[in-house]
Amino acid sequence: MxxxxxxxxxxxxxxxxxxxxxxxxxxxxxxxxxxxxxxxxxxxxxxxxxxxxxxxxxxKPVLPRFVQILLWLLLLLGYWSLHNSADEVLSTYNFIYVVGQYALLVWLILHYAVDKKTSAASDLDLHKWHEWPRPLQIISVFLGMSLFVSVYGIVQHFTGVVPTEAWVDNDAFPELKTRVISTLVNPNILGGYLVLVISLITGLLSTSKEKMWQLVLGSGILIAGLCLLYTYSRGNWVALAVGLLLFCVCFCRRALLPLIGIGILGMWFARGAVWHRIISIFGTEDTSVALRFAYLESTLFIIKEHPWGVGWYGYQFIYPEYDFYLNNPDVIMYHCHNLLLNITAELGWHGLAVFLLLWFCIIWKAAELARFGKSRWLQGFGRGYLMASAGILVGGLTDHVYFNMQMGLLFWLFAILIMVCSEFNRKLTKA
Structure with missing residues (x-):
């Protein structure tokens, strides 16, 4: 040698x-x-x-040149926005710490998640995990750990050891005693995480033909769904429901009527806190809903007066000037409870445009995988990502759980993994 x-x-x-x-x-x-x-x-x-x-x-580069340009442009716009922050030093520190991790994870996925194989079986042997393509191994590790997160959350519900004061209006929901958080920061972040998990599993389940796989994936959906129920996160319940409806319309129309029927029966038999939380979506009686409307109103004023943005991590510094609801300068509001408005407020309209264009390119690649994937797991991952994207957008109307750094890492992980799988599928097509 x-x-x-x-x-x-x-x-x-x-x-x-x-x-x-x-x-x-x-x-x-x-x-x-x-x-x-x-x-x-x-x-x-x-x-x-x-x-x-x-x-x-x-x-060979994994990303198309246009996507590379958009990624670099979004990074540069985030850095440029620091000069607009009322506390440039703190915003710069957060940018280096948070965005630095996002960029590093993106680089790692592009360099070490790429598989050199040029063939992939449609049915994967459960006993030969080491032979799976790297992107699928990554997905399996993520979903395997989600089982622990979900079970831990369910245990929290039945043991009742989780404090709820910070997330429950006791006057509006006197019967609600526990909202689980599992290993994440609060129930809404856990809910957003579980919507992502259920979406990916649903996509993989829809293309699986092996009974054992169907049993494993179906069990994963039930466990994660039960944990999501116990978060009592209304926004994420709606996000999952919309994601499932869109998924059925696009990929599994036979399941549409049964899904609607199950949903109606579930609401009919729901009792206590679950039913109360569902109907409260349509009102502003509890402080959580009222505060969200106030945050959105304040953010619209911020965007109107600062069209170029208030800088990365700068929302919390400008918010007290627009706090028309609480009118309390001691209240720190780190983000707007709306994904797209928060991006616009901090990075400006141009930052939002670049982000949406980049995300559209990734969603387009996911749609191509869902339709033209040369292996069933590729099709399933593409479908799951599309459903997750719908959940992110719908859930992002009333909250911004991807402000959390762990969720942000997962967002970029799967966005770039879609691009890696797209390149992998292209190699399969050529082979």
Whole structure:
């Protein structure tokens, strides 16, 4: 064996170790923010070393040039917006800490989640996980860890050890005793996470033909769905319902009427806090709904007077000037409870335009996978991502759970993984 061949083998093994670190990083993202940050840093540092050692090897770009430009443009707009912040130092620190992790994870996915295989079976052997394509291994690790998160949340509900004072209006919902948070920060963030989980599993289940897979995936949906119920997160209930309806219309129309029937029966037999939470969506009696309308009104004024944005992480500094509802300068509001308005408020209309164009490109690739995927799991992942995107948009009307760094990491993880799978599918097509 020549020296060059031996070096190539050694570096290939090092590359595999970084990939294992990446899998471990993805597993801990929903568990604890500081630990996930440390794992992203360690994996990124290791990845840079191996990439430097393998710098002479040719790599074909995974992302289309236009998507690359949009990613860099969004990054530059975020950096440029720092000058608009009322506290530029704190905004800069947060930008480096948060966006730095997003960028590092994107780089790691593009370098270490790409599979060199040019074939993929439609039916995957449960006992040969090591032979699965890397993108599917990543999805499986994420969904496997979601089982722990969901079960832990269900246990919290029955043990009643979770404080609810911060998230429940006791006057409006006296019967609501516990809202679970599992390993995440609050019930709404957990709800957004579970909508993502259920969407991905639903997509994979819809294309699976193997009975064992159907049982495993179906069980995952039931467990995650039960945990989502116990979050009592109304916005995420609606997000999941809309996502499921759109999914059935696009990919499984036979299930549309049964789904509507189950939904009607579920609401009919719902009792206590569940039914009360559902009907409260249409009113403003509780402080949570009233506050959200106040936040949205304030944000519209902020956007009107600051069309170029108030800077990354700058919403909290400008909000007291527009706090017409509470009128309390001691109340810190880190974000607007609306995904798209929050982006507009901080990055300006131009930042929103770039973000939406970038996300549209990713959704387009997901749609291509859903329709033209050469393997059933590719089709299922594409379908699941489309359903998750609908859930993100609908849930984002009343909350901005992706402000949370763990959720932000997951957003970029699956967005870039769609692009990796699109390239993988292109190789399968050529082969």
């Amino acid at each position: 020549s020296l060059m061949t031996a070096a190539a083998v050694k570096y290939a093994n090092l590359e595999k170790y970084v990939y294992w670190l990446l899998l471990a990083t993805i597993a801990v993202i929903p568990l604890q923010q500081e630990v996930s940050s440390a794992m992203v840093a360690v994996t990124g540092f290791s990845g840079f070393i191996v990439a430097f050692l393998r710098r002479h090897e040719k790599r």
